[in-house]
Amino acid sequence: MSFILRRLGFYLLAFWAALTLDFILPRLLPGDPVASLIAGMGSRLNAAQITALREALGLIDEPLIIQYFTYLSHALRGDFGISYSSFPAPVSAVIGTGLMWTVLLGLCALIVSFILGHIIGIFAAWWRGSLLDKIAPALLNFIGAFPPFFLALLAVYVLGLTLQWFPTSHAYESGLEPGLNFEFLASVLHHMVLPLFVVILVTIGPWTQGMRNVMIGVLAEDYITMAEAKGLRQNRIMLNYAARNAMLPSVTGFGIFLGFILSGQVLIEQVFAYPGLGFLLVRAVGSRDYPLVQGLFIMITIAVLVANFMVDILYTRLDPRVSRG
Amino acid sequence: MKKITGLLLAPMLLAASTLAISAAEPAKTGVMVVSPSSQSQPTYLRNFNPFNATPLFPTTNGIYEPMMIDNKVTGETVPWLARAFKWEDGGKKLVFTLQDNVKWSDGEPMTASDVVFTFDLLAKTNGLQGAGLQAVGKSGYVKSVEAPDDKTVVFTFDHVHSPGFYDIIAQNIVPEHIWKDVEDPVKFTNDNPVGTGPFTEVTAFQSQSYQVDKNPYYWQTGKPYYNGMRMPAFGGNDAVSVAFANGTLDWAAQFFPNMQKAIIDKNPEDLHFWWPTVGADVLFMLNTKITPFDDVVVRKAVSLALNRKQMIQIALQGQSSESDVTALSSGYSAWKVKDPSTLGDWVDFDPARANKMLDEAGYKMGPDGIRLTPDGEPMVFDFTMVNGFTDWIAVTPVISQNLKKIGIKLEVVMADVPVAFGNWINGEYDVSMFFGIDASSPYTYYRNVMSAKTVAPIGSPTGFAENFWRYSSDKADQLLDEFAGTVDHDKQFAVMQELQKIMADEAPVIPMWHAPMFYEYNSARFTGWADADNAYTAPMPRQTTSDQLLLMTTVKAK
Numbered sequence: 001m002s003f004i005l006r007r008l009g010f011y012l013l014a015f016w017a018a019l020t021l022d023f024i025l026p027r028l029l030p031g032d033p034v035a036s037l038i039a040g041m042g043s044r045l046n047a048a049q050i051t052a053l054r055e056a057l058g059l060i061d062e063p064l065i066i067q068y069f070t071y072l073s074h075a076l077r078g079d080f081g082i083s084y085s086s087f088p089a090p091v092s093a094v095i096g097t098g099l100m101w102t103v104l105l106g107l108c109a110l111i112v113s114f115i116l117g118h119i120i121g122i123f124a125a126w127w128r129g130s131l132l133d134k135i136a137p138a139l140l141n142f143i144g145a146f147p148p149f150f151l152a153l154l155a156v157y158v159l160g161l162t163l164q165w166f167p168t169s170h171a172y173e174s175g176l177e178p179g180l181n182f183e184f185l186a187s188v189l190h191h192m193v194l195p196l197f198v199v200i201l202v203t204i205g206p207w208t209q210g211m212r213n214v215m216i217g218v219l220a221e222d223y224i225t226m227a228e229a230k231g232l233r234q235n236r237i238m239l240n241y242a243a244r245n246a247m248l249p250s251v252t253g254f255g256i257f258l259g260f261i262l263s264g265q266v267l268i269e270q271v272f273a274y275p276g277l278g279f280l281l282v283r284a285v286g287s288r289d290y291p292l293v294q295g296l297f298i299m300i301t302i303a304v305l306v307a308n309f310m311v312d313i314l315y316t317r318l319d320p321r322v323s324r325g
Numbered sequence: 326m327k328k329i330t331g332l333l334l335a336p337m338l339l340a341a342s343t344l345a346i347s348a349a350e351p352a353k354t355g356v357m358v359v360s361p362s363s364q365s366q367p368t369y370l371r372n373f374n375p376f377n378a379t380p381l382f383p384t385t386n387g388i389y390e391p392m393m394i395d396n397k398v399t400g401e402t403v404p405w406l407a408r409a410f411k412w413e414d415g416g417k418k419l420v421f422t423l424q425d426n427v428k429w430s431d432g433e434p435m436t437a438s439d440v441v442f443t444f445d446l447l448a449k450t451n452g453l454q455g456a457g458l459q460a461v462g463k464s465g466y467v468k469s470v471e472a473p474d475d476k477t478v479v480f481t482f483d484h485v486h487s488p489g490f491y492d493i494i495a496q497n498i499v500p501e502h503i504w505k506d507v508e509d510p511v512k513f514t515n516d517n518p519v520g521t522g523p524f525t526e527v528t529a530f531q532s533q534s535y536q537v538d539k540n541p542y543y544w545q546t547g548k549p550y551y552n553g554m555r556m557p558a559f560g561g562n563d564a565v566s567v568a569f570a571n572g573t574l575d576w577a578a579q580f581f582p583n584m585q586k587a588i589i590d591k592n593p594e595d596l597h598f599w600w601p602t603v604g605a606d607v608l609f610m611l612n613t614k615i616t617p618f619d620d621v622v623v624r625k626a627v628s629l630a631l632n633r634k635q636m637i638q639i640a641l642q643g644q645s646s647e648s649d650v651t652a653l654s655s656g657y658s659a660w661k662v663k664d665p666s667t668l669g670d671w672v673d674f675d676p677a678r679a680n681k682m683l684d685e686a687g688y689k690m691g692p693d694g695i696r697l698t699p700d701g702e703p704m705v706f707d708f709t710m711v712n713g714f715t716d717w718i719a720v721t722p723v724i725s726q727n728l729k730k731i732g733i734k735l736e737v738v739m740a741d742v743p744v745a746f747g748n749w750i751n752g753e754y755d756v757s758m759f760f761g762i763d764a765s766s767p768y769t770y771y772r773n774v775m776s777a778k779t780v781a782p783i784g785s786p787t788g789f790a791e792n793f794w795r796y797s798s799d800k801a802d803q804l805l806d807e808f809a810g811t812v813d814h815d816k817q818f819a820v821m822q823e824l825q826k827i828m829a830d831e832a833p834v835i836p837m838w839h840a841p842m843f844y845e846y847n848s849a850r851f852t853g854w855a856d857a858d859n860a861y862t863a864p865m866p867r868q869t870t871s872d873q874l875l876l877m878t879t880v881k882a883k
Binding site: 031047049094171 | 366368372374377378379451452453454458462463464465512513514529531532533561564741742744745746747750787788789791
């Protein structure tokens with residue numbers, strides 16, 4: 001139990017540090033949020049109107065330290081203020097428009113990539129030295145080493161623009177009414193294909209490689225030899241004996257991947273104009289929408305911390321040695 | 326590996342084949358699909374508050390309406406909610422007579438007290454936006470707004486200020502019976518707006534598209550001639566151009582590179598564009614607080630060195646024309662001198678003459694081909710360029726080469742929009758470009774170009790589009806006061822001729838070309854569009870100006 005408490009203390013400290021960084025970083029960006037709002041409005045704002053805009057946004061000259069404590073107390077209450085670029089919508093509402101899409105895309109990618117990556121890894125290890133083993137992990141890692149936005153642009157160009165198989169932007173066909181009907185769900189799936197494909201390509205390599213390597217180690221264990229000597233079926237040995245044990249380290253990977261869902265998809269969502277949190281983040285930074293940037297960063301921070309904490313708890317269950325270490 | 330790609334692709338192909346059917350959605354009859362200017366967000370959040378800086382199209386000048394419309398193309402002032410106006414008391418009182426039978430979209434009658442309420446609300450509440458803020462805001466010139474009867478509104482001025490007319494007529498009017506109960510008008514999102522405009526009924530609202538249908542009580546009987554407007558979220562210029570080329574978009578406000586060949590020629594029957602140059606002139610800005618740009622000879626020499634024709638070709642594929650020395654576009658043709666070239670010729674392309682002028686003024690050429698300022702400093706300046714402004718970025722090399730020829734070296738500095746705009750407002754740049762001053766009256770235009778009242782010290786902000794180059798002329802201020810202090814049009818006209826002469830003599834800022842107003846339309850489902858042959862309004866779908874109302878109430882569904 002004391003292990004969990006120690007970890008919890010560490011996470012709280014990390015959370016405070018993240019909150020503070022989150023306050024400082026946007027303010028270090030040069031540029032004026034009002035100026036970017038003006039850009040969206042043509043050029044008809046005179047001095048009186050600009051003052052009105054500042055008043056509406058609550059951009060008042062308070063000492064930074066006071067702004068910081070106001071920010072902290074609001075953040076702890078879950079109140080991130082009002083978005084500048086989508087004024088007067090609260091930040092939580094703006095984040096709400098993107099959260100679902102990011103989670104949908106991220107979870108689908110996680111599931112497909114995890115399962116597919118492990119299957120390939122298992123077979124690569126099982127048939128060590130086969131063509132699959134020689135090519136698949138290396139190739140997938142090679143592809144994963146490309147910058148995600150490059151793969152995304154390539155997918156847009158080839159599969160979207162040249163072959164015209166898939167739409168290249170948005171989460172569903174504009175003009176469709178969201179609802180639980182075939183037309184809408186089909187459109188969502190259709191629009192998700194390209195971004196999903198790219199996220200899977202980028203993330204599948206490590207799963208495959210990791211699984212293959214651990215599995216090879218496990219296959220050398222005595223109990224595998226024992227199982228073979230007992231004359232168990234090969235499939236049973238491969239899946240129940242070897243793969244099951246080899247998958248343990250992937251649990252840690254899961255926590256890291258959950259963080260990636262929120263942060264790593266940023267550029268991919270941007271390329272596909274997929275209306276998730278990443279897309280929002282790029283726009284928020286571009287328009288110096290500090291409250292929205294802060295809200296999004298905190299979301300990402302919380303997701304990563306919570307995921308890691310859960311992994312910690314899970315790990316003490318799976319391997320009691322860590323809690324004594 | 327084959328197996329793996331097969332695994333990945335199989336479900337996708339399956340999806341593709343079953344889904345191809347749903348890709349093209351047929352537009353509903355009589356509903357116009359619009360991509361308004363400056364509305365490129367990927368997801369919509371409901372906001373129809375006309376007092377906000379960025380409500381959704383067509384909140385201002387669509388759902389809500391102004392008293393009168395300043396038509397930039399014809400130069401007329403079109404009566405709208407007000408049927409007539411007159412100046413009284415030597416220009417200290419402005420009296421409007423409202424139309425009969427104007428109703429709000431909930432069926433209530435609209436009266437003069439709604440107008441008074443709107444201006445009162447604007448005056449009393451900090452943080453509200455509106456054209457009328459200039460008139461009734463903290464430093465406004467209007468003393469009181471009164472409604473002696475249901476159809477008459479009287480604005481009483483502190484002092485005679487005739488250009489104030491344009492601020493007042495442009496203010497959109499809101500219903501008192503709704504807004505008097507709004508707790509915080511600054512943060513009110515006005516989900517179900519009640520207005521007098523042609524389109525008021527928000528009939529569908531999703532995060533990626535919304536629809537505004539026509540006002541059942543519209544006061545111009547029979548209008549509008551189509552059922553509604555749908556605004557899909559495009560999230561990027563490319564998506565807009567694809568939709569327009571596909572024929573799924575009816576009305577757009579977009580700059581497309583290579584418009585004619587890349588898009589129109591694919592379907593010349595239905596797709597059309599008209600880019601009237603009635604807005605502002607694109608400006609090349611020299612910070613006059615920096616030596617040597619405080620010298621008019623240098624400013625004119627810089628202008629002579631610029632190859633405007635080539636730039637227009639590169640940036641706009643020739644779809645505009647060069648500015649003249651008055652810096653006024655054809656939107657101000659009623660005020661312009663007959664032949665601007667009689668006032669000056671420093672907008673010609675003549676690098677040889679520019680060099681001669683600089684030589685004669687004593688700006689010596691350094692050994693490396695860069696001229697020296699009187700202090701002996703080489704003329705090397707930062708050229709602030711804006712990320713994403715592709716048409717400008719395209720002409721940046723031309724400008725740099727042009728100025729190199731006269732011994733001025735520019736070093737391009739790329740800046741994000743919030744940074745560049747902030748630098749302009751605070752005067753913290755050497756050389757930059759600007760998309761121009763968008764003003765209803767030539768008074769405001771020249772006030773922003775050369776009045777001491779619009780100059781702020783370096784590091785302090787001016788208003789937007791106000792004298793970023795920080796030039797002032799006492800003579801100009803005198804003339805501007807004269808212009809504002811009378812309601813006599815002939816007198817104003819004479820003053821405006823003088824102001825153009827100062828502009829031509831002093832070159833406070835360098836006009837480049839007439840900024841086109843981007844406008845595209847599809848004639849397959851709607852007729853009555855404005856174009857070069859039927860130029861009845863400035864036709865861009867943008868809420869910041871009222872001209873769009875004229876198009877919305879003229880176009881018909883086929």
